[in-house]
Amino acid sequence: MAIPNGSTRHKRMPGETLFPTSVAIIPLAIISLLLPASASAKVPEPIMDAPTLPAGTVLYLRLQTAVSTKTSKEGQTVAASLARELEIQGGVAIPFGSTFKGTIEKCEQATDSDQRSELLLSFGQLTIPGEGNFTMKGRLSAISNARETLLADGTVVGVLASEAPAASLLSGVLQKLGQADPSINDQIQKQKIGQVNTAIEFPAGTDLHYTLTEPLHLKSIVHSAGPPQLAASLRASVANMLADAPKHAVSKDNRAGDPINLVFVGTAQEIQHAFRQAGWTEPKKKNQQSIWKTAQAVINNDGYDSAPVSDLYLFGRKEDLAFEKTLNTFNKRHHLRLWQTTASTSDGRPIWLAAATHDVGIDVHPGVISHATDSNLDDERAQVGADLHLGGAVQAAEFLVPPNPLSSGMTATGGAWHTDGRLCVIDLKAGVGSGM
Secondary structure, three states: OOOOOOOOOOOOOOOOOOOOEEEEOOOOEEEEEEOHHHHOOOOOOOOEEEOOEOOOOOEEEEOOEEEEOOOOOOOOEEEEEEEEEEEEEEEEEEEEOOOOEEEEEEEOOOOOOOOOOEEEEEEEEEEEOOEEEOOEEEEEEOOOOOEEEEEOOOOOOOOHHHHOOOHHHHHHHHHHHHHHHHHHHHHHHHHOOOOOOOOOOEEEEEEEEEEEOOOEEEEEEEEEOOOOOHHHHHHHHHHHHHHOOOOOOEOOOOEEEEEOOEEEOOHHHHHHHHHHOOOOOOOOOOOOOHHHHHHHHHHOOOOOOOOOOOOOOOOEEEEEEEEEOOOOOOOEEEEEEEEHHHHHEEOEEEEEEEEEEEEEEEEEEOOEEEEEEEOHHHHHHHHHHHHHHOOOOEEEEEEEOOOOOOEEOOOOOOOOEOOOOOOEEEOOOOOOOOOO
16 A cells, blocks of 8 residues: 555555655555564465566665674574565565575674675575565665665675774774773773674564565466554544644754654553563653763764664654664664653543654754664664564554645755655554553
């Protein structure tokens, strides 16, 4: 049910799946985010024969085997699962629950300061529940939130210690401080300040984009086992709230901020549980310790999975909840902010508005240094939906179009964005996490 950029919006029809992302090289194909983990045991029902996915199709994988240039070996087997359902005209080509088997083709750990570590993963077998095994050929085309870069053949190339922000300056300063005060030197060594880890290390759960280099011939198209639509009473409650709801958050000085692109139904405890199950963390409050850890992550060119987020405002107050998901660099992260509305469902459950964006680098504007954001808000909306479904906390979900939907604009820090204007409404399972 994905709406490609520039196309006409439409209402969700029965059987359509939520949270898709367009595949530009297949006009009729879309990538659809998926379901709770409990659905993995279901065998999809075939509805059409022999689809072929052309070269260039992007598959969204989630690594199930941790890999590292320090400890992994060439020839070692690696496994991944499908992170987003691949939907084409008539149904689903690759459903949730599908798995991938591959090998480590290259694994070289840098031994000199001017040498880069290299890692090459190749996935050659796809297993679809109820359909069997399929041989495939492709290459890694992206690693979500990674500091590493990719060569044309999919080889992952590591960082150099000298590429860490202000590395050359800091190394001299830290050395002088350590020489002047042994206690400071002990602290520098203990916290590994200025020591950049040049190894390539991806834990299980790392999100990969894998692009087919040859057509992939499958047996049949199957039905999606996507989440059910919202109950009619819940849909009415949300629609009533959206009638006069704000369209975007604002900065402290009242500049337009991130657009609202998600709605949640559930308690604060249910929301916190859902994101924890999905591998997201809550950011720390801004204090000396969190600021120091942020600085350390920047200095070491490393990740900080609970780094503070800047405040944005809705209903005259800053966010009530926030969550983020990162990998191995401070520069990139998925994150969102949530505000509880005064509205509730017919059975009294709270309704929340949320704004999700993807930080993809550092942006410098006159007088402002901030994260640069991906202009495609719909992809981040899809990421959030997919992760929560895979965590098993979603009861139902549906796209709704609010009155006078947004289409494009600028963030409070000057970043451009665009969207199809739909809001993803996610009804979380009631009572889950309430004992936390």
